[in-house]
Amino acid sequence: MIAKVIVDVPSRQTDRPFDYLVPFEMESWIEIGSRVGVPFGGRVLQGFVVGLAAEADIDPKRLKPVSELLDPMPPLLPDLVELAKWLSDKYCCSWTTALQAMIPAALKGKAERYVELAEEAEEGELPSELAEWLASQGGTAKLEALLERFPQHAKGVKSGLRTGAIIEHASIKDRLSIKKMLTVFLTAEEETIRAAAEELPARAAKQREVLLYMLRHGGPLQMQALIAATEGSASTVRALEGKGLLELREVEQQRDPYAGREFVRTKPLPLTAGQQAVFERIVRSVRAGEPDTMLLHGVTGSGKTEVYLQSIQYCLGLGKQAIVLVPEISLTPQMVERFKGRFGEAVAVMHSRLSNGERYDEWRKIRSRQVQVAIGARSAIFAPFESIGLIIIDEEHESSYKQEESPKYHARDVAVRRARQHGAAVVLGSATPSIETFAAANRPQPSGTAGGREPALLPMPERVGGRPLPPVDVIDMREELRDGNRSMFSRKLHELLTDRLEKGEQSVLLLNRRGYSTFVMCRSCGYTAQCPHCDISLTYHQKTRVMRCHYCGHAEQAPTKCPSCESEHIRYFGTGTQRVEEELAKLFPGIRVIRMDVDTTTEKNAHEKLLKQFGDRKADVLLGTQMVAKGLDFPYVTLVGVIAADTSLNLPDFRAAERTFQLLTQVAGRAGRHHLPGEVVIQTYSPEHYAVTTAQHHDYAAFIAEELRHRGAMGYPPYCRLILITMSHEQLTLLSSVGEQFASRLRELAEEQGILVPLNSGLSKAFDVLGPVASPISRMKDRYRFQCVIKYRGSIDASALIREALAPFTDGPPLRQVQFSVDVDPQVIL
Numbered sequence: 001m002i003a004k005v006i007v008d009v010p011s012r013q014t015d016r017p018f019d020y021l022v023p024f025e026m027e028s029w030i031e032i033g034s035r036v037g038v039p040f041g042g043r044v045l046q047g048f049v050v051g052l053a054a055e056a057d058i059d060p061k062r063l064k065p066v067s068e069l070l071d072p073m074p075p076l077l078p079d080l081v082e083l084a085k086w087l088s089d090k091y092c093c094s095w096t097t098a099l100q101a102m103i104p105a106a107l108k109g110k111a112e113r114y115v116e117l118a119e120e121a122e123e124g125e126l127p128s129e130l131a132e133w134l135a136s137q138g139g140t141a142k143l144e145a146l147l148e149r150f151p152q153h154a155k156g157v158k159s160g161l162r163t164g165a166i167i168e169h170a171s172i173k174d175r176l177s178i179k180k181m182l183t184v185f186l187t188a189e190e191e192t193i194r195a196a197a198e199e200l201p202a203r204a205a206k207q208r209e210v211l212l213y214m215l216r217h218g219g220p221l222q223m224q225a226l227i228a229a230t231e232g233s234a235s236t237v238r239a240l241e242g243k244g245l246l247e248l249r250e251v252e253q254q255r256d257p258y259a260g261r262e263f264v265r266t267k268p269l270p271l272t273a274g275q276q277a278v279f280e281r282i283v284r285s286v287r288a289g290e291p292d293t294m295l296l297h298g299v300t301g302s303g304k305t306e307v308y309l310q311s312i313q314y315c316l317g318l319g320k321q322a323i324v325l326v327p328e329i330s331l332t333p334q335m336v337e338r339f340k341g342r343f344g345e346a347v348a349v350m351h352s353r354l355s356n357g358e359r360y361d362e363w364r365k366i367r368s369r370q371v372q373v374a375i376g377a378r379s380a381i382f383a384p385f386e387s388i389g390l391i392i393i394d395e396e397h398e399s400s401y402k403q404e405e406s407p408k409y410h411a412r413d414v415a416v417r418r419a420r421q422h423g424a425a426v427v428l429g430s431a432t433p434s435i436e437t438f439a440a441a442n443r444p445q446p447s448g449t450a451g452g453r454e455p456a457l458l459p460m461p462e463r464v465g466g467r468p469l470p471p472v473d474v475i476d477m478r479e480e481l482r483d484g485n486r487s488m489f490s491r492k493l494h495e496l497l498t499d500r501l502e503k504g505e506q507s508v509l510l511l512n513r514r515g516y517s518t519f520v521m522c523r524s525c526g527y528t529a530q531c532p533h534c535d536i537s538l539t540y541h542q543k544t545r546v547m548r549c550h551y552c553g554h555a556e557q558a559p560t561k562c563p564s565c566e567s568e569h570i571r572y573f574g575t576g577t578q579r580v581e582e583e584l585a586k587l588f589p590g591i592r593v594i595r596m597d598v599d600t601t602t603e604k605n606a607h608e609k610l611l612k613q614f615g616d617r618k619a620d621v622l623l624g625t626q627m628v629a630k631g632l633d634f635p636y637v638t639l640v641g642v643i644a645a646d647t648s649l650n651l652p653d654f655r656a657a658e659r660t661f662q663l664l665t666q667v668a669g670r671a672g673r674h675h676l677p678g679e680v681v682i683q684t685y686s687p688e689h690y691a692v693t694t695a696q697h698h699d700y701a702a703f704i705a706e707e708l709r710h711r712g713a714m715g716y717p718p719y720c721r722l723i724l725i726t727m728s729h730e731q732l733t734l735l736s737s738v739g740e741q742f743a744s745r746l747r748e749l750a751e752e753q754g755i756l757v758p759l760n761s762g763l764s765k766a767f768d769v770l771g772p773v774a775s776p777i778s779r780m781k782d783r784y785r786f787q788c789v790i791k792y793r794g795s796i797d798a799s800a801l802i803r804e805a806l807a808p809f810t811d812g813p814p815l816r817q818v819q820f821s822v823d824v825d826p827q828v829i830l
């Protein structure tokens with residue numbers, strides 16, 4: 001049997017399956033999706049089996065055998081292997097990069113090399129101290145360890161390897177192993193043990209105590225716990241083991257990040273009429289078992305989560321599994337609680353705040369069918385379930401569903417693809433759907449589909465219990481200044497905050513920090529501190545007084561004197577959450593503020609603790625960045641304030657208005673979700689902007705209509721699709737000439753297909769190459785950057801075209817090579 005293996009070398013030359021012979025003893029174990037170690041170019045590399053065949057494509061004499069099988073159960077399933085191929089085609093990355101994205105980091109094995117003393121090694125063939133040491137290690141040791149111990153014998157080792165006096169082995173070691181704990185078991189029935197305990201001599205009182213404790217506990221116990229509870233020792237337990245009363249075994253442990261937490265079980269709520277209609281539509285689709293994508297457009301507080309929960313329940317009832325994606329940032333304890341509360345042990349949770357070990361164990365619960373629901377951020381879309389019935393993407397408009405490093409996939413598109421493989425339903429949920437999704441859901445269904453398809457748009461325009469959406473006040477901050485108010489709080493917001501403090505109700509304050517940074521500038525000459533390697537300002541960190549580059553990590557101490565004019569008026573600028581916090585303390589003495597931003601949430605579980613404190617009403621104000629805008633559901637929040645709405649409006653990003661509208665709508669939705677009515681204040685310098693005015697009136701339709709007009713006029717999605725290609729090199733001249741060559745080759749290829757047509761031509765197929773031009777960040781890590789933007793429309797396999805155009809540029813000698821990075825459907829073209 002031949003295994004076709006993708007080896008873990010992410011280069012173009014090796015981006016294809018290689019043939020290996022499957023040794024007889026592995027034949028019944030190796031499957032598509034198996035992880036193996038294979039010899040490759042003199043090393044052993046990790047690889048994935050992507051195909052099996054009876055005969056090899058190469059000369060059988062040149063075939064090498066698979067050297068090891070790394071897991072008894074393949075970590076990947078055939079559908080994921082196929083999906084990886086699709087990912088690599090669509091997002092122009094190597095197959096192995098796509099495969100690696102699907103498994104937990106713990107399984108990204110590293111080769112380790114061992115040396116073994118050959119039995120037939122002759123005396124004197126190796127330096128004696130080396131041979132002796134190896135013998136003392138049982139004849140084998142890690143090559144690394146050997147060389148570290150005897151650096152002077154490196155030559156001897158090499159010649160030993162050549163003559164065969166020592167033999168080299170390589171093996172793939174996982175970064176992390178399954179955690180095992182020594183566990184104590186009783187070997188007999190209760191009566192037998194009790195009798196034996198009675199018979200123990202008086203001096204073995206401790207042993208008796210241990211036995212009786214085990215009986216009281218009534219089940220296996222971890223050795224450590226047993227010793228701690230009985231104040232005994234390992235030797236006591238070992239003695240009982242010797243008497244055959246106890247047995248000690250290593251038992252696999254699941255690292256459960258939620259261990260010891262009680263989740264109050266919840267029952268399905270009676271659905272409102274609006275929820276019921278949507279629920280029934282979803283359930284019909286799940287039952288049909290055919291791929292189907294729906295957009296659940298429900299205003300904030302309309303009860304989307306309850307619909308998800310009941311739909312999942314239905315899906316599980318069919319014996320199928322469900323995946324729920326939520327943005328990393330809103331994977332809050334509240335969200336986890338709602339799922340654990342409904343489905344208990346059947347849920348695996350995957351987010352980036354888990355340790356590698358915890359994540360690995362959650363993943364194993366999925367792979368071993370212990371759970372039926374996976375809830376997690378973006379990468380949970382690769383959960384290795386075998387029969388998926390339903391995929392839910394909550395807050396589908398969130399940009400965090402797009403991965404910014406290779407493979408640069410969008411989880412939404414992967415979900416649709418995976419659903420097609422499984423015949424699953426996809427529910428995209430949001431109060432503010434992305435314009436692309438909204439347009440797709442409104443597109444007329446292809447005619448001729450049997451029975452006529454049901455509409456893909458499921459609206460829930462009302463809040464649960466008929467609660468109103470909160471009224472929104474827009475405050476023009478220019479007017480405030482004109483009237484002599486220099487504070488960062490408008491009079492209105494100040495007044496309402498005072499009122500909430502008096503009533504003991506809670507407020508959420510959002511500091512929109514997108515596009516904001518704290519940078520160092522000289523007030524005398526205008527000098528700003530720049531990164532010496534990148535074309536970007538350094539960001540100032542107040543705590544450490546260090547300036548740091550966000551692209552390359554370069555850090556330096558903030559100057560006290562301007563390096564350019566020696567003036568001492570060098571300051572940092574920008575409004576951070578810290579400044580707002582200080583201001584709050586000044587204006588409202590005694591106010592209790594919880595600040596939530598990157599600085600206060602770095603510690604593990606910090607996010608969770610802060611939200612719990614707020615939920616327990618230990619603070620009056622929750623102040624934060626984007627983190628506070630989503631998913632929170634606190635009954636005593638009756639005021640939401642946005643400190644400055646427009647910081648994100650002025651970014652040179654075609655999605656700036658959409659992002660602002662979404663953020664404002666989401667954060668406004670945190671107010672008045674329960675019995676107490678809410679109010680919202682938005683402070684802005686551009687009160688007339690349509691993103692602000694439509695958010696003020698909770699008018700998604702009006703926003704979309706206006707936004708679509710802009711997108712159409714400028715030629716942006718959803719009227720076309722984008723691909724961003726960034727090229728970089730140390731030499732500007734080389735880069736610019738390679739960039740030109742690439743762009744013209746791409747144009748030629750498009751021309752040959754007859755699709756090189758400008759977007760505004762009105763033809764159904766169009767493909768336009770813009771650039772190359774210098775990237776907005778024109779230098780990064782000492783490399784110059786150029787970019788091409790491709791806009792296209794119609795059924796064009798643009799990825800294939802780009803891969804073809806790239807081929808001659810990426811196959812050359814690596815040193816002179818210009819680096820290319822392809823971003824399909826980019827979120828930002830900055």
Ligand SMILES: Nc1ncnc2c1ncn2[C@@H]1O[C@H](COP(=O)(O)OP(=O)(O)OP(=O)(O)O)[C@@H](O)[C@H]1O
Pocket residue numbers: 269270271272275298299300301302303304305306430431464630631632633669673
């Ligand atoms: N059928 C129902 N009966 C009573 N209460 C409900 C029902 N459905 C949902 N709720 C409650 O309504 C509140 C809002 O629901 P939920 O948080 O699911 O809204 P959402 O649509 O997800 O909102 P957002 O998009 O703002 O996060 C929650 O407290 C929830 O428990």
Ligand SMILES: [Zn+2]
Pocket residue numbers: 522523524525526527562563564565566567
């Ligand atoms: Zn200066």
Ligand SMILES: [Zn+2]
Pocket residue numbers: 531532533534549550551552553554781
């Ligand atoms: Zn830098």
